[in-house]
Amino acid sequence: MKGLYCRAGAEPKFVIRETTLPEVLGSHLVRVQVKACGLSPLDLKLLDDVGIKRDLIPVGREVAGVALQVGAKVSFFQPEDEVVGILPLDSPCSGLCDVIDIDEHYLVQKPEKLSSVCAAGALRDALCAHTALHTHARVAAGHTLLVMDGASSFGLMCIQLACYHGVKVFTTSHSPQQHAFLEQLRPSVGVQDPLVAKVIPVFNGPADLLPAVLEETGGLGVDIVVDSGVRLQEEESEEAKLLPHKHDIISVLGVGGHWVTTHKDLQLDPPDCRLLHLKSASMSFLNHEVWTASSAQQGRYLHILKDIVEKMSAGVLRPQPEEAVPLYEATVIMESVQRRQKKKAVVQL
Structure with a gap:
């Protein structure tokens, strides 16, 4: 199984590496078959600030897919549930793998009407908007x-x-x-x-x-x-x-x-x-990463994610359509995203 990773340096390099999952699934983990993954620029300075230092940094954190298997203590999901979520900053998995393990507290149910490509492509921006308007500005x-x-x-x-x-x-x-x-x-x-x-x-x-x-x-x-x-x-x-x-x-x-x-x-x-x-x-x-970097308000974060996907499904939030690209183009596309030549990309698996 292959995933996309970044080798940090003066000029970040993106490489595809083989990766494996443990045979035994953790008690609070959900094994997800990824259908689509959103690509956003890596904030290498933020990773350094919070003490995450790795030779290879996983790329692709906004994911949408189907639950294949759930851990013994997972209470929110069942196999075959459609899910969407954002991998935490310290996740060892690249979202561009065919199958990933993710803690249930970073996932929400994906409405049936909402496409995986739309969910993965718009989730980050919708979370930023919700955080800016509701958490910071108390809009009314x-x-x-x-x-x-x-x-x-x-x-x-x-x-x-x-x-x-x-x-x-x-x-x-x-x-x-x-x-x-x-x-x-x-x-x-x-x-x-x-x-x-x-x-x-x-x-x-x-x-x-x-x-x-x-x-x-x-x-x-x-x-x-x-x-x-x-x-x-x-x-x-x-x-x-x-x-x-x-x-x-x-x-x-x-x-x-x-x-x-x-x-x-x-x-x-x-x-x-x-x-x-x-x-x-x-x-x-505005630092939307604070939701996954801290567990202090995890319940509120999940409530926000659920509200976002429901509004996207109902047509209240209509993101600009992103043309999905195949996995073999992910390395080239991610280089453009990191250099800000392209604002956003979605890979369909």
């Missing part, structure tokens, strides 16, 4: 939300989840094609009003962001901002110029607002902190 009906880069897979999940809860959503677009896509975004069920109240183009520069948000909110600013990256200095790469400056984000926040950032190394200067203080606003860092 009547709030206003600004989602940066709404056409990204993560941004799209934030928009759909927020609209489901009665939130007024604004978003930014990074190209004319993304702008048209977001303008035409409609829910799959119910009233067919646009999901986004205002799409703000930033592909000619982010200067229009603050005036547009203040105009739409009557000068009050938004209750919540969720970014997809932040520009710390004025002069950076062409790609970074599409990102908002940290001062712009703080400026669009209303009184008592909350900023959820995905920027891992964000630094706020004293004037930024002063502006946050004047608005009595707050900010938090």
Whole structure:
């Protein structure tokens, strides 16, 4: 049985290696035949920070498949159940193996209507969106939300989840094609009003962001901002110029607002902190890996996963379709994903 692994170094290398499973299944483990596996960039710095140091790091953690065998003390699943889940950071298994062993507390039942490819491809982004909006921002009906880069897979999940809860959503677009896509975004069920109240183009520069948000909110600013990256200095790469400056984000926040950032190394200067203080606003860092890195709220994590797959099955969350690739292309595809040339990939086994 083969699996995909990463050999860490100055330039990560992805290799396929033979792997075996123990003959005796652990009492709380579920043996799963993998049908689809999502590929996302490896955060090698995070693995080092939490003390996970290996010569070969397993690749592919979002999996969907069928339970083949369950351990003696497994209470949630039976053989032939369709399951979906995210392997923990310290998992010895690659999700791209035909068969893997995974603890039952990292799995939930997959609804019959939901395809394995869709579940594996969208689970990570949906978990990020749920964590950002519910765990950090405490979103509620009547709030206003600004989602940066709404056409990204993560941004799209934030928009759909927020609209489901009665939130007024604004978003930014990074190209004319993304702008048209977001303008035409409609829910799959119910009233067919646009999901986004205002799409703000930033592909000619982010200067229009603050005036547009203040105009739409009557000068009050938004209750919540969720970014997809932040520009710390004025002069950076062409790609970074599409990102908002940290001062712009703080400026669009209303009184008592909350900023959820995905920027891992964000630094706020004293004037930024002063502006946050004047608005009595707050900010938090989005690290969705905390759910599998800590067992303190494992029950809540499983509840979130179950809620996500049920919303995907019902059409509330509709991820951008990902074309599944075969296993023999996994190495090349993963290299593109790691270099951020491709945001997401799904391998069908």
